[in-house]
Amino acid sequence: MTMQTPLARETDQPAPGPATAATRVHRRVGSLHRTEPMYYFFVVPALVLFTAFVVAPACVGIFYSFTDYLGFGAWHFLGLENYKALVSDPSILASYGFTLGFALVTVVATQVIALALAIGLTKKVKFAAGLRSVFVIPMVVSGIIVAYVFNYLFSNTLPALATSVGFGPLEQSILGDPNLAWLSIVIVSAWQTVPGALLVYTAGLTSIPNDLYEASALDGAGAWKQLRSITLPLISGFIVINTVLGVKGYLGAYDVIVGLTGGGPGTATSSVAMTIFGGFTGGDYAYQMANATVFFIITVLISVLQLAATRGRNLRLA
Amino acid sequence: MTAVDTRTPVPRTTPTDPGKPPRRRGRFGRINWPLTILLAVASLTVLVPLYVTVAMAFKTSAQSVDGNALSLPAPFNPASFVEAWQLTRFPVSFSVSVGVAALTVVATLLLSSFASYAIVRNWHKRFFRWSFVYLLAAMFLPFPVIALPQIKLTAQLGLDNPIGVGILHAMFQLSFSVLLYSAYLRSIPVELEESARIDGASTWQIFWQIILPLLAPMNATVGIFAFLASWNDFMLPSLITADPTMQTLPVVQNIFQSKFGTNYNVAFASYLMAMAPTIIVYLFAQRWVISGVTQGAVKN
Numbered sequence: 060m061t062m063q064t065p066l067a068r069e070t071d072q073p074a075p076g077p078a079t080a081a082t083r084v085h086r087r088v089g090s091l092h093r094t095e096p097m098y099y100f101f102v103v104p105a106l107v108l109f110t111a112f113v114v115a116p117a118c119v120g121i122f123y124s125f126t127d128y129l130g131f132g133a134w135h136f137l138g139l140e141n142y143k144a145l146v147s148d149p150s151i152l153a154s155y156g157f158t159l160g161f162a163l164v165t166v167v168a169t170q171v172i173a174l175a176l177a178i179g180l181t182k183k184v185k186f187a188a189g190l191r192s193v194f195v196i197p198m199v200v201s202g203i204i205v206a207y208v209f210n211y212l213f214s215n216t217l218p219a220l221a222t223s224v225g226f227g228p229l230e231q232s233i234l235g236d237p238n239l240a241w242l243s244i245v246i247v248s249a250w251q252t253v254p255g256a257l258l259v260y261t262a263g264l265t266s267i268p269n270d271l272y273e274a275s276a277l278d279g280a281g282a283w284k285q286l287r288s289i290t291l292p293l294i295s296g297f298i299v300i301n302t303v304l305g306v307k308g309y310l311g312a313y314d315v316i317v318g319l320t321g322g323g324p325g326t327a328t329s330s331v332a333m334t335i336f337g338g339f340t341g342g343d344y345a346y347q348m349a350n351a352t353v354f355f356i357i358t359v360l361i362s363v364l365q366l367a368a369t370r371g372r373n374l375r376l377a
Numbered sequence: 378m379t380a381v382d383t384r385t386p387v388p389r390t391t392p393t394d395p396g397k398p399p400r401r402r403g404r405f406g407r408i409n410w411p412l413t414i415l416l417a418v419a420s421l422t423v424l425v426p427l428y429v430t431v432a433m434a435f436k437t438s439a440q441s442v443d444g445n446a447l448s449l450p451a452p453f454n455p456a457s458f459v460e461a462w463q464l465t466r467f468p469v470s471f472s473v474s475v476g477v478a479a480l481t482v483v484a485t486l487l488l489s490s491f492a493s494y495a496i497v498r499n500w501h502k503r504f505f506r507w508s509f510v511y512l513l514a515a516m517f518l519p520f521p522v523i524a525l526p527q528i529k530l531t532a533q534l535g536l537d538n539p540i541g542v543g544i545l546h547a548m549f550q551l552s553f554s555v556l557l558y559s560a561y562l563r564s565i566p567v568e569l570e571e572s573a574r575i576d577g578a579s580t581w582q583i584f585w586q587i588i589l590p591l592l593a594p595m596n597a598t599v600g601i602f603a604f605l606a607s608w609n610d611f612m613l614p615s616l617i618t619a620d621p622t623m624q625t626l627p628v629v630q631n632i633f634q635s636k637f638g639t640n641y642n643v644a645f646a647s648y649l650m651a652m653a654p655t656i657i658v659y660l661f662a663q664r665w666v667i668s669g670v671t672q673g674a675v676k677n
Binding site for chain 2: 095108113116205208258314362
């Protein structure tokens with residue numbers, strides 16, 4: 060198919076020239092009454108598959124969360140029993156505590172590191188493009204494999220280094236320490252997610268006109284003042300996107316934890332996702348579906364709160 | 378590597394214009410060397426783990442347990458790869474990974490470009506506007522939430538295999554891809570299609586012959602993201618695929634966590650073989666990876 064030239068268009072059209080605008084209006088009015096069936100054919104496959112594989116399972120799962128279903132066999136309605144039990148289950152509460160704390164620490168650490176690197180890379184540094192290429196590599200590597208590599212580094216290399224310099228606290232693997240194991244998960248998760256945030260911040264920083272910095276420098280603003288009064292307000296939208304997507308990702312953390320600690324030592328680093336998956340083998344399907352439903356509501360609430368908080372902020376700025 | 382370097386090269390000095398290079402340097406400012414060094418040191422956090430992976434993969438079993446991960450392999454021992462190849466049944470798991478990723482990419486490209494086109498061109502219709510919101514809602518739906526019913530569903534449908542994994546991967550790519558496509562499609566003028574339509578082209582022909590070629594840069598971005606997400610995933614295949622001999626590359630790596638616990642050289646050779654494809658894709662397709670992240674954020 061070749062693209063039609065205006066000439067061809069005019070000769071083929073029954074009402075040429077001045078009537079074009081009128082024809083278009085007519086077509087648009089016509090389309091209000093009837094959409095070409097082909098458009099439905101285009102959108103329906105996505106809707107059907109999405110409903111069958113995502114929405115329907117979600118509804119079925121929520122339904123079973125009100126029952127005593129084991130994943131097979133007969134079941135009875137329990138009402139809110141599962142939900143009541145969740146609230147007083149110490150292992151569930153611990154998994155939420157760990158997951159929320161981990162997500163909070165990681166999202167803050169990631170944003171600070173990514174923003175610092177992005178600012179550095181937009182300055183006049185040698186090999187900026189090459190350095191950025193290197194910083195982005197972790198984004199394309201499988202989380203579980205990265206976790207296995209770091210597992211080795213944390214349990215062998217780091218203690219060996221600590222012993223050789225005589226630094227006591229790190230002579231044992233931090234993976235085996237219930238108080239420190241979470242740090243390893245923060246480090247590897249940040250290692251993996253800094254690149255995405257870095258790229259988004261780079262896009263944000265390059266959209267800030269350089270004149271602003273030059274003008275403020277003439278007015279005597281230092282680097283810190285410029286960061287607080289120019290950079291941060293102007294990239295606030297990018298900070299929001301990064302935090303919302305970041306938190307959502309960290310809340311569902313699984314691969315990295317499996318590769319590093321497997322949820323241990325004990326259940327010190329057991330995330331909500333890991334507890335939920337336990338329902339598949341552990342026989343408490345309905346109970347873990349109640350857990351998943353609560354988890355879903357919390358995830359949505361956190362995202363909505365983050366977006367709402369910033370919408371208010373944008374209005375104030377405008 | 379050079380794909381992202383958009384800085385214009387400094388033109389060579391001509392004999393007639395000797396004063397140019399200093400002025401030019403002045404305008405661009407001087408290179409900030411302390412910052413360059415700081416960033417280079419920071420990049421070691423990425424390079425050292427990668428170096429350790431490569432170095433360990435080429436060590437002998439004896440050297441791999443000496444505790445010094447940073448040493449160079451001596452003697453150089455590529456035999457680890459042979460052992461890793463056999464232990465992970467590399468040809469099989471590699472093919473499964475390729476198959477799952479290919480299914481994910483093709484399904485994602487077709488489903489989301491079809492849907493986005495219909496949605497954008499019929500935005501005045503409530504059905505299509507709601508379809509958009511419906512498909513985007515999955516952005517806030519983490520996999521763990523629907524994992525248990527999905528595991529049951531795929532088992533009942535006979536999809537507890539790599540095909541089911543590919544379908545589910547595509548489902549989790551839909552939101553992001555529809556978002557990217559529809560933002561891009563809004564910038565394509567309708568006039569292009571209208572003239573073809575007047576010539577008697579059907580919507581189907583218009584999509585394949587006009588719209589899809591125009592979507593080429595977006596296809597690359599969406600495709601690469603679908604590929605990376607699918608290739609690197611551990612959670613979904615490990616839970617969905619019932620037959621352990623049909624597992625993807627990331628999942629089969631778990632054999633080194635138990636049985637072959639001290640054969641670090643073999644484990645790292647295997648990790649390297651599983652990591653290499655995405656790093657190679659990245660090095661060649663950096664531009665689209667970077668534009669995908671950037672546009673995904675801007676369009677949100």
